[in-house]
Amino acid sequence: MNILPNLxxxxxxxxxxxxxxxxxxxxxxxPVVRPLHNSQEYLDDAELLDAPCIFCDDFVVVTVKAERIREGLRSQCTTAGKVWLVVYEVTGTDLEGHPVHTSNLYSRQDAEDIVRSRSNTF
Structure with missing residues (x-):
């Protein structure tokens, strides 16, 4: 049986x-795209959709659930907005070690499946 290489x-x-x-x-x-601040990684995707937020060049903080936002974060985030969409960005490194964007997916499970399939070379 011939095994085809992963194209x-x-x-x-x-x-x-x-x-x-x-x-x-x-x-x-x-629209702009920003990563969710590390302190809010626990939030479910459904909680994020249509949520009010504040953001800066580096991250976004969602202002939901009457959650108290640290003053340091609030002072860094100078722009207010609303979350339209949650996507999962998959990045990797090329042979020289440079970062490479490979895809955006709509669920964490799909992103994990892509990473698993791209990690398995035949």
């Missing part, structure tokens, strides 16, 4: 999954 294997490795939020923040502004 999608291109030498990528060290895959990483990051939860990203697509945020609207003004009538005439394009």
């Amino acid at each position: 999608f294997a291109r030498g990528f490795g060290k895959f990483r999954i990051t939860k990203q939020l697509v945020i609207s923040h003004g009538d005439y502004c394009p």
Whole structure:
């Protein structure tokens, strides 16, 4: 039996999954994509959709559940918006060790499946 090589294997490795939020923040502004702040990783995707948020260039903090946001975080986040969408970004490294964006998926399970399939080379 011949085993075909994985056609999608291109030498990528060290895959990483990051939860990203697509945020609207003004009538005439394009949406932005930011990672959820580490302190809120426990929030479920359903809780994040349509939630009000504040963000900066580095991360987003969702202002749900009357949760008290540390003043240090609040002072870093200068823009308010609303979460449109939750996506899971899959990144890896190429043969030279440079970061490479490989895909965006709508569920963590799908992202884990992609990482598993790309990690298995034949």
